[in-house]
Amino acid sequence: MKLHILGTAASEGFPALFCRCEHCLKARQLGGKNIRTRTSAIIDDTIKIDFPPDTLHHVLCDALDLSKIEHLLFTHTHHDHFYPEDLNMRLPGYAHGVKYPLHIHGNDAALAKCSQTLKKQNEHVKLHLLKPFQTHQIGDALVTPLLADHNQIETCLLFHIKKGNTSLLYGHDTGWFPDETWIWLENTKVDIALLDCTNGNLQEYRNHMNVNAVIETKNRLQQSNVLSDQSKVYVTHFSHNIGLLHEDLIQIFQPHDIEVAYDGLIIKT
């Protein structure tokens, strides 16, 4: 599996769009891995997870060919993951030389908004409803949406994605996993886990995880043999409010054998 991480910030970006706090000023000055955009990832060039407002930026900076994307999966409809207006650029008149249909998979809120926003559909876009804990064949991957603890009025999802010999846990934006998700996970294997660390050293771990919740999650997955000795755990989706630069995050997570994701990171198995 080739997992291309396109964005690693929380909804405001890092440095945040309009912010002049000392951490955002420092990130602007340092650049490099301290520049974080809104989140998305691509699996083997063909399956994309989430479609943030920074997508054109990702296409330009990472030299992406989005025409190869056959399936688009949505975790939830917060704007940093979900900007369906730009999906109109995938339709005739704006996109030449692309294959149809584009398959869009998501919860009912995501599909309803896509249906409302996309100007043409039928043969160009197919909408597929994802139900938690049901395994769906998507291209040559097996995708099981799991429940997150993120927004009490939306069925927010994280994904277990098995493709070839590799299983990915895409954990964005999750909070501490609900019991049903733990029970499902404890019967499976994960080679790459990407975990939400929006809250950094803040106390809160509901809606979004913090450092301690990430470490506890990794330990519990290891104790249940979901993670093997070869498995890799990455943290992502950082808010400027935590005041941690890339190097600070590395210092926190290195002793726990957890890697800090950054924009443009490519993970290969």
Ligand SMILES: [Zn+2]
């Ligand atoms: Zn988010």
Ligand SMILES: [Zn+2]
């Ligand atoms: Zn700031």
Ligand SMILES: [Zn+2]
């Ligand atoms: Zn969210």
